[in-house]
Amino acid sequence: MDRIIKHLKNSRHVLLATHVNPDGDGLGSMIALGLVLDAMGRRITLYNESPIPAVFYFLPEVGRIVRKIKDFRDYDTAAILDCSDLGRVGESAAEIDQIPTVINIDHHITNSNFGNMQLISPDACASAEIVYRLIRRMGARIDKNIAISIYTGILTDTGSFRFANTNRAAFEICEEMIQIGVEPYMVAQKVYGAYSLGRIKLLNLALNSIEISSNRKMSMMTLTQKMLDETHTRSEDIDGLIPYAMGIADIRVAVLVRERHDSSQILAQRKRYHVSLPGRDWHFPGEEGESLKKNQFDVSLRSDGTVDVAAIAARFGGGGHSRAAGFSIETSLEDLKKQLFELSERF
Ligand SMILES: [Mn+2]
Structure with missing residues (x-):
C-alpha cells in the first residue's frame, strides 16, 4: 500500500x-x-x-x-x-x-x-x-x-x-x-427510490417470467430484448433484478437469462431477405429449425452458498466466484433452459 x-x-x-x-x-x-x-x-x-x-x-x-x-x-x-x-x-x-x-x-x-x-x-x-x-x-x-x-x-x-x-x-x-x-x-x-416507470414495468415482466425447477431449488428469470424495448429500458435497468429470483424460500441458485437480440426481429429480417430474392421459391429455410432460433444469451448465476455457481459457469465457458458467476452462450432459449434445469436436479 x-x-x-x-x-x-x-x-x-x-x-x-x-x-x-x-x-x-x-x-x-x-x-x-x-x-x-x-x-x-x-x-x-x-x-x-x-x-x-x-x-x-x-x-x-x-x-x-x-x-x-x-x-x-x-x-x-x-x-x-x-x-x-x-x-x-x-x-x-x-x-x-x-x-x-x-x-x-x-x-x-x-x-x-x-x-x-x-x-x-x-x-x-x-x-x-x-x-x-x-x-x-x-x-x-x-x-x-x-x-x-x-x-x-x-x-x-x-x-x-x-x-x-x-x-x-x-x-x-x-x-x-x-x-x-x-x-x-x-x-x-x-x-x-428513483427508478423510472419503465424499470418498474420491467421488474413486473421479470417477476412474471420466473420459473422454478421441479425440485424447487433453482429459479430462473428470463429477459428478452422485446421486454426492454416495450418498457423503454436499457441493460443497466437489469441490475438488481436477480435478487428477487434469489429471494424465494429454499432457492439455492437463481439464474437470470438475458437475450441479447430480439429473435423475432432476426426472423422477420431473414424473411424479408428471402422474399426479395427474385425467381426463388417462397421458402424460408430453417424457419422452424434450430438455426434461426439460435440467439446470444448472457446468463447470470447467484447462489446461497451451498452450490458453487462458478463451476456451473465454467462448464459453459464463463467464470466468476462461488456465489456469483456468469457466462455468454449462443444457443436456443429452449436448449439453454433445458440444460440448466437438468443441472439443478443435482443441487
Ligand atoms: Mn465492487
Missing part, C-alpha cells in the same frame, strides 16, 4: 477507470480516489466507457467522467478500480495496459493480479472499503463528497448490508461517513 501511495503522490497525470456498465462501487471508489488525488494537486481524469446509470447522477463530480480518451500516452499512471481483470474496463484495455504504471485496486477473489501494483483484498466488502483504507493511510482529508462516494460504494455492493460480503468494516466506515455528513436517507432515495 505504501508503494502505491508514494507512487500516486509523485504521479503526473492519473487515469482513473472502472468496469463497463459501472455500479455504485465502481463509480464510488473511482470518484473517491479521484477527488483525493485532485485535492493533492494531481492531474486526474475519470473515465468509463459506458453511460452512467441515471440513479448515480447524484454522485459528486459525476459530470467529470469522460467516455473517450484522446491520447492514452498523456498518462503516466492508471488506477483501475473494482475490475477483476483489465479487460473489464472495456475496449480500451490494451491502450490502458500501455500506460507506464497500472495500479489494480479490487476486492474480487478472482482478480487476475494484472498491473504493475496491486491492492487486492478479497475480505473487503467493496472496493470502496479498500479506497477508504488507502485514503486514511495517505493521511488525506475525507470531505463530504468523498464520504458520499465511499458510502454509496459500500451501500450498493453489500446490497444495503444484506449480502454475504457485509462485514464490520461496512458498518464502521459508513458510520464514519455519516459523521462526516452523509445523509443515509438521501443516498437511499437516490439509489433505490
Whole structure:
C-alpha cells in the first residue's frame, strides 16, 4: 500500500477507470480516489466507457467522467478500480495496459493480479472499503463528497448490508461517513427510490417470467430484448433484478437469462431477405429449425452458498466466484433452459 501511495503522490497525470456498465462501487471508489488525488494537486481524469446509470447522477463530480480518451500516452499512471481483470474496463484495455504504471485496486477473489501494483483484498466488502483504507493511510482529508462516494460504494455492493460480503468494516466506515455528513436517507432515495416507470414495468415482466425447477431449488428469470424495448429500458435497468429470483424460500441458485437480440426481429429480417430474392421459391429455410432460433444469451448465476455457481459457469465457458458467476452462450432459449434445469436436479 505504501508503494502505491508514494507512487500516486509523485504521479503526473492519473487515469482513473472502472468496469463497463459501472455500479455504485465502481463509480464510488473511482470518484473517491479521484477527488483525493485532485485535492493533492494531481492531474486526474475519470473515465468509463459506458453511460452512467441515471440513479448515480447524484454522485459528486459525476459530470467529470469522460467516455473517450484522446491520447492514452498523456498518462503516466492508471488506477483501475473494482475490475477483476483489465479487460473489464472495456475496449480500451490494451491502450490502458500501455500506460507506464497500472495500479489494480479490487476486492474480487478472482482478480487476475494484472498491473504493475496491486491492492487486492478479497475480505473487503467493496472496493470502496479498500479506497477508504488507502485514503486514511495517505493521511488525506475525507470531505463530504468523498464520504458520499465511499458510502454509496459500500451501500450498493453489500446490497444495503444484506449480502454475504457485509462485514464490520461496512458498518464502521459508513458510520464514519455519516459523521462526516452523509445523509443515509438521501443516498437511499437516490439509489433505490428513483427508478423510472419503465424499470418498474420491467421488474413486473421479470417477476412474471420466473420459473422454478421441479425440485424447487433453482429459479430462473428470463429477459428478452422485446421486454426492454416495450418498457423503454436499457441493460443497466437489469441490475438488481436477480435478487428477487434469489429471494424465494429454499432457492439455492437463481439464474437470470438475458437475450441479447430480439429473435423475432432476426426472423422477420431473414424473411424479408428471402422474399426479395427474385425467381426463388417462397421458402424460408430453417424457419422452424434450430438455426434461426439460435440467439446470444448472457446468463447470470447467484447462489446461497451451498452450490458453487462458478463451476456451473465454467462448464459453459464463463467464470466468476462461488456465489456469483456468469457466462455468454449462443444457443436456443429452449436448449439453454433445458440444460440448466437438468443441472439443478443435482443441487
Ligand atoms: Mn465492487
